[in-house]
Amino acid sequence: MINGSCHCGTVTFQILEKPDSVVSCNCSICRKLNTVWAHSHRIKLALNAPEGSTHIYKWGDKDLEFHSCKTCGCTTHWMATDGSRYAVNCQLASETDMDGVRVRRFDGAQTWAFLD
Numbered sequence: 001m002i003n004g005s006c007h008c009g010t011v012t013f014q015i016l017e018k019p020d021s022v023v024s025c026n027c028s029i030c031r032k033l034n035t036v037w038a039h040s041h042r043i044k045l046a047l048n049a050p051e052g053s054t055h056i057y058k059w060g061d062k063d064l065e066f067h068s069c070k071t072c073g074c075t076t077h078w079m080a081t082d083g084s085r086y087a088v089n090c091q092l093a094s095e096t097d098m099d100g101v102r103v104r105r106f107d108g109a110q111t112w113a114f115l116d
């Protein structure tokens with residue numbers, strides 16, 4: 001299991017089984033946030049984000065909500081607005097827990113394919 005939390009500890013998550021890989025995306029927002037994602041449709045996750053504890057950012061077609069902790073500012077996760085899937089930011093995971101997990105680069109900016 002891999003544990004993660006924002007800096008102040010308000011939002012926490014667990015990656016229930018150590019994954020082979022997680023995803024670094026170069027789309028317009030992921031590049032600026034410098035996030036690395038574990039996705040709920042690929043990896044078993046648990047997320048604890050208390051109602052009202054996060055700032056929500058949506059843009060464009062507004063199908064994803066990017067959540068940041070209101071207290072410490074860390075980007076913790078994104079959530080599909082229909083609740084069907086989400087991803088947690090592995091930059092907030094324990095560094096030792098993440099040891100040996102490969103980071104795959106995803107070209108979300110152009111080809112929508114992995115670059116490796």
Ligand SMILES: [Zn+2]
Nearest residue numbers: 006008069072
């Ligand atoms: Zn926080």
